[in-house]
Amino acid sequence: MRELTVDLGERSYPIYIGxxxxxxxxxxxxxxxxxxxxxxxxxxxxxxxxxxxxRVMALLREGGFAATACIVPAGEPTKSLAQLEGIVTAALExxxxxxxxxxxLGGGVVGDLAGFAAASFMRGIRFVQIPTTxxxxxxxxxxxxxxxxxxxxxxxxxxxxxxxxxxDIDTLLTLPSRQVKAGLSEVIKHGLIWDEAFTQWCDDNAExxxxxxxxxxxxxxxxxxxxxxxxVSQDERENDLRAILNLGxxxxxxxxxxxxxxxxxxxxxxxxxxxxxxxxxxxxGYDENIHTVTKNLFLKYGLPVSIPAHLxxxxxMNAMMHDKKFKEGTMVYIIPTEIGxxxxxxxxxxxxxxxxxxxxKGES
Amino acid sequence: MRELTVDLGERSYPIYIGxxxxxxxxxxxxxxxxxxxxxxxxxxxxxxxxxxxxRVMALLREGGFAATACIVPAGEPTKSLAQLEGIVTAALExxxxxxxxxxxLGGGVVGDLAGFAAASFMRGIRFVQIPTTxxxxxxxxxxxxxxxxxxxxxxxxxxxxxxxxxxDIDTLLTLPSRQVKAGLSEVIKHGLIWDEAFTQWCDDNAExxxxxxxxxxxxxxxxxxxxxxxxVSQDERENDLRAILNLGxxxxxxxxxxxxxxxxxxxxxxxxxxxxxxxxxxxxGYDENIHTVTKNLFLKYGLPVSIPAHLxxxxxMNAMMHDKKFKEGTMVYIIPTEIGxxxxxxxxxxxxxxxxxxxxKGES
Numbered sequence: 001m002r003e004l005t006v007d008l009g010e011r012s013y014p015i016y017i018g019x020x021x022x023x024x025x026x027x028x029x030x031x032x033x034x035x036x037x038x039x040x041x042x043x044x045x046x047x048x049x050x051x052x053x054x055r056v057m058a059l060l061r062e063g064g065f066a067a068t069a070c071i072v073p074a075g076e077p078t079k080s081l082a083q084l085e086g087i088v089t090a091a092l093e094x095x096x097x098x099x100x101x102x103x104x105l106g107g108g109v110v111g112d113l114a115g116f117a118a119a120s121f122m123r124g125i126r127f128v129q130i131p132t133t134x135x136x137x138x139x140x141x142x143x144x145x146x147x148x149x150x151x152x153x154x155x156x157x158x159x160x161x162x163x164x165x166x167x168d169i170d171t172l173l174t175l176p177s178r179q180v181k182a183g184l185s186e187v188i189k190h191g192l193i194w195d196e197a198f199t200q201w202c203d204d205n206a207e208x209x210x211x212x213x214x215x216x217x218x219x220x221x222x223x224x225x226x227x228x229x230x231x232v233s234q235d236e237r238e239n240d241l242r243a244i245l246n247l248g249x250x251x252x253x254x255x256x257x258x259x260x261x262x263x264x265x266x267x268x269x270x271x272x273x274x275x276x277x278x279x280x281x282x283x284x285g286y287d288e289n290i291h292t293v294t295k296n297l298f299l300k301y302g303l304p305v306s307i308p309a310h311l312x313x314x315x316x317m318n319a320m321m322h323d324k325k326f327k328e329g330t331m332v333y334i335i336p337t338e339i340g341x342x343x344x345x346x347x348x349x350x351x352x353x354x355x356x357x358x359x360x361k362g363e364s
Numbered sequence: 365m366r367e368l369t370v371d372l373g374e375r376s377y378p379i380y381i382g383x384x385x386x387x388x389x390x391x392x393x394x395x396x397x398x399x400x401x402x403x404x405x406x407x408x409x410x411x412x413x414x415x416x417x418x419r420v421m422a423l424l425r426e427g428g429f430a431a432t433a434c435i436v437p438a439g440e441p442t443k444s445l446a447q448l449e450g451i452v453t454a455a456l457e458x459x460x461x462x463x464x465x466x467x468x469l470g471g472g473v474v475g476d477l478a479g480f481a482a483a484s485f486m487r488g489i490r491f492v493q494i495p496t497t498x499x500x501x502x503x504x505x506x507x508x509x510x511x512x513x514x515x516x517x518x519x520x521x522x523x524x525x526x527x528x529x530x531x532d533i534d535t536l537l538t539l540p541s542r543q544v545k546a547g548l549s550e551v552i553k554h555g556l557i558w559d560e561a562f563t564q565w566c567d568d569n570a571e572x573x574x575x576x577x578x579x580x581x582x583x584x585x586x587x588x589x590x591x592x593x594x595x596v597s598q599d600e601r602e603n604d605l606r607a608i609l610n611l612g613x614x615x616x617x618x619x620x621x622x623x624x625x626x627x628x629x630x631x632x633x634x635x636x637x638x639x640x641x642x643x644x645x646x647x648x649g650y651d652e653n654i655h656t657v658t659k660n661l662f663l664k665y666g667l668p669v670s671i672p673a674h675l676x677x678x679x680x681m682n683a684m685m686h687d688k689k690f691k692e693g694t695m696v697y698i699i700p701t702e703i704g705x706x707x708x709x710x711x712x713x714x715x716x717x718x719x720x721x722x723x724x725k726g727e728s
Contacts, residue, residue, distance in 0.1 A: 152456055157484060
């Protein structure tokens with residue numbers, strides 16, 4: 001089992017990564033002093049529930065914890081205020097009190113929704129993340145939780161750090177291939193923004209990762225979580241540094257919005273976005289090798305590197321304008337300056353981005 | 365103009381109290397570096413809007429601030445997730461960004477709802493309180509913001525401190541008499557828990573306060589806010605000391621719930637609750653003078669001191685069991701030990717409280 005700490009002073013917490021570690025869930029809950037007297041609520045979705053819920057509930061029960069389950073529909077629309085209200089109903093019916101915890105068992109959607117429920121129920125109770133997707137290695141670290149509004153994604157939320165994150169590699173082995181690739185896109189991103197050696201490692205170990213080799217997967221998630229935790233430790237509330245985690249996300253979010261959530265998975269959309277950022281870097285005079293390496297890496301992982309031709313440039317630009325990373329009219333953009341390093345630029349013009357979007361349509 | 369600081373480290377903020385100070389709203393916003401570049405959203409209700417909104421909007425406009433108004437229905441049902449979603453819609457339409465502020469112009473309902481919107485929009489933007497009721501001197505200090513769930517009051521919320529609180533006595537002069545009395549009930553509470561001399565002052569100045577004498581009102585709100593801010597400074601997230609602010613609230617909340625919100629105003633319900641706490645103090649062996657002083661004070665202010673006979677004791681007790689102040693099954697109760705001092709007791713039994721509820725029905 002690998003362990004690392006997200007260093008946030010009194011809000012610090014550990015991430016445990018390993019194969020089969022879910023079997024020790026009760027021991028880890030005891031170690032982190034989760035209450036056996038107060039009921040806890042386990043939130044999962046209807047795709048994860050058949051795979052893991054029964055076992056988790058049994059392990060908790062055997063360990064002396066009083067847990068109730070709450071199953072929400074799988075998929076992005078579940079990140080809504082209506083589902084939040086449903087979870088609060090379940091929490092009240094289960095008798096949760098201020099010493100209770102909410103446990104998220106699932107991917108990013110479940111983590112974000114359950115996390116915001118934990119942040120706001122009684123103005124904040126304890127929270128545990130048990131991510132069951134590769135992508136969730138990203139969302140489960142850093143304390144950003146939120147639901148969507150019909151007009152904007154992740155617009156209603158909080159910063160609420162978990163007590164611990166428990167990442168069992170076994171839960172990833174049943175993931176469909178497309179989700180594996182898309183999840184690895186965020187892993188690769190953590191290399192591109194912070195760690196050249198790890199980027200090389202990702203290049204060397206693509207086959208193993210795509211085949212879900214447990215040891216390779218465990219190492220990749222460990223480094224991915226580590227990079228994210230270093231960044232988050234230095235800037236918990238996204239005042240500056242944390243913005244670098246958004247490499248590829250400006251275009252990525254816009255593509256997700258315009259394509260309709262589902263046509264492009266998040267990891268796919270940001271892969272295209274990262275290729276775009278590398279192209280922009282070229283225009284700012286940085287080594288054109290950045291673009292070649294980035295693009296070839298994503299191609300190796302079977303991820304898209306170009307914008308589907310049927311997506312309208314005007315619509316993509318419009319979607320970007322609603323992105324909350326526009327601060328006081330200025331456009332903030334994350335650009336790679338070499339492999340493993342990025343800078344936060346505030347002088348990128350809309351025209352430049354539009355040009356990149358056009359170029360990305362012809363990328364192949 | 366009186367000024368005091370709520371001391372919370374980097375989240376410290378000032379409270380300004382005085383007659384006519386709203387005229388200087390733009391100057392105070394400038395002093396506290398609210399953004400003129402980013403649009404702000406002023407939230408008020410349909411009772412306050414006709415009285416103050418036009419003037420506030422004009423003053424902000426003249427001061428160079430880009431403000432949009434959002435009017436919600438007056439009354440407790442407005443503290444809902446549905447209204448929160450509506451405010452977020454208004455915020456997105458008005459183009460609020462991470463440097464924007466949400467301004468609450470109104471009583472406790474508006475402050476709690478707008479405050480939770482500010483706490484959760486983009487995971488937290490700046491917030492300003494402009495309370496327009498006496499009662500709101502209490503809710504506007506301390507950063508507790510929330511909406512209700514159909515099954516429980518204030519159950520979905522956050523701790524989110526404002527940038528400043530601007531309390532203009534002029535906005536209180538149009539308050540209906542019943543609301544004045546109910547608001548003063550929380551002012552008196554702040555004396556009873558912390559300040560014997562101020563309790564005596566409240567006894568001596570009842571006539572002036574009830575007649576809305578500006579100087580007396582300004583002083584009473586100043587002391588009320590000061591007591592609350594001292595308590596909040598020492599325990600921002602209600603781990604221990606802050607519980608003393610709940611004097612009278614265990615029975616009070618239950619009465620509000622059972623009577624149906626509206627039959628008993630919050631200030632009326634907690635006045636009865638405070639008389640109950642004084643009776644309980646007697647049973648724990650404290651001076652029976654506490655009960656006499658408490659009761660006579662509330663009678664002097666025209667506030668109720670007994671539970672309406674038609675309210676069922678069983679229902680009141682049931683409502684209390686759902687109160688979130690029950691931690692791990694233990695009953696926490698605030699009891700006065702002398703005038704101006706209280707203790708947090710954790711050994712109060714349900715049977716003892718039931719007896720007090722019965723006794724309060726016969727109080728006169």
